[in-house]
Amino acid sequence: MLLIRRFEEKVKKLYNGGRVVGAIHLYIGQEAVAVGVCQALKKQDYVFSTHRGHGHAIAKGCDLGRMMAELMGRETGLSRGHGGSMHLFDPSRGLMGGNGIVGGGIPLALGAAFSAQYRGTDQVAVAFFSDGAANQGVFAESLNLAALFKLPVIFVCENNRYAATTPVKLSCAREAIAERAEAYGVPAATVDGNEVAAVHEVAVNAVRRARGGDGPFYIECKTYRVEPHCGIIPDDREKGEREAWRTKDPVAIFRTRLTAEKVITPAAIEVMEKEIAGRLEKAVEFAEQSPWPDPKSARHKSCLV
């Protein structure tokens, strides 16, 4: 969680300085969702991410240098500079890509789950999406199909309160999105998405069910998108909203809990901070020293078969 937070802070800084380009959607505030869910998965389980996907990639164990290189459009990037921030692919770790289309990855996750079922493996697939994506037709279609085919897929709704800049109360006639899943016969649970242990507990249960052949599960994680939708263009929030969130910061909550329960000491967290800072420096260095893709390769469809 701390690594994701610091990675995103670093990306924000690099973006402001023009060193990272394109459409950047920061995951700050939602870290407990990616970590809570992905910690319940095995390496070979599939994750279908979103436009706001850096957290999912890190939680799936992707290489920080190659992630940073992708954000900078370099040849060494996770997608060889062909995808960018919204399209991080690392099939070797089960990361089956982000998606620039809100809700676009949901049925793809169904396909991976179908594939696992068809091939008789015990893999599961996770579709991350948001309250915004829940209003896409394909979400409803996918819930129905997943229940009908009893697919080992886990729908993870990161209800971060905003669809681009529109607050959830103005985009969802009924905010309890989990009810929609239940209406299609997909069992659901709603959790505090800022409590990593709570998310993890529900995710472990969902994964166990899916692996055991009991079909899909829906998890609604109530969280909060701290940063603007994209880049640094500020969006309006109700007065005091961001300030109120600070008391629910998932990283702070977990840190307080771990130190209070004496799982970790503040000094050890300091060491961790330093180690993370070093890893991120190295990642940036790797990215910035990496070559750009050969411009000719764009025209020659170099990686198209």
Added chain:
Amino acid sequence: MYRTAITEAMSEEMERDERVFVIGEDVDLFGGVYKTTRGLVEKFGPKRVRGTPISEAAFFGLAVGAAMTGLRPIVEIMYMDFALVGMDQLVNQAAKIHYMSGGQVKIPLVVRGQFGVGTAEAAQHSQHLESWFVHTPGFKVVMPATAYDAKGLLKFAIRDDNPVIYLENRVLYLRKEEVPDGEWLVPLGSADVKREGTDFTVVATSNAVHKSSEAAQRLASEISVEVIDPRTLDPLDLATILKSIKKTGHLLVVQEGVVGASFGAEVVRQVTQDGFSYLRRAPLVLGARDVPVPFSPVLEKAFVPQVDDIIQAIRMMLGPGAPASD
């Protein structure tokens, strides 16, 4: 028969490779609305022949996700028009993922469906969408006109590692022709000279291949017309087309899709660019009128070029009234 050739191609490939499966609306118990999947569920079972709800976006996406993770889906679209409901999954997902992933993820997916003008099914059950797909990077686009090509191309398409859009013309489904025994494949990107000629080149697709061949037959005593079927619209076998035009100096493209910004227009662009010196007259594209497909059989017939229109166009292009470039 064109239709059974399609069924046989799927059946043979499913026997050969257990990763191949068929998915779509009514493909299982009913055998497909035009019976192109008849017998498959009995032979391969419901696991590999999967009927779906009417949820194009979801089952297209499911097929793409399955293709990303080791399977080789064949998606049947009941009517090509319905593909538009799930177009995001085709254009933004299927066609782009291989490229966006830097080549790491392959999408061995065949999306096949039928369309056709001549059965009075009106504007939302008939239209030609091939030009949309040709315009989209990341798709290969196949449009067979004969049973031989239908089978050979489909088998090849199923073995391709990235998305192929396979377009079947329902007016050809019951067309009978002699086909050889044994297995054959038709590679993507290879045109076929359906009728040899020396005076005039017609490039035609799908049902227009047969209309053009009939026109050529009727003109045979006065004009020797060569009819070329590209079979694969993308990648296009331009070399075969240019070779013919080098010989004849004339090009007419005949299609049943509308002309503006279409496949036919693209053929003319490529020929003009790479074979301008061969052309003795300005090339022409004959196609559907710029309206949705009409319902009434009378209107529908007037909507697309008929054999007489093709004959007239060839005569016009060769006639004394036509402007000569040499």
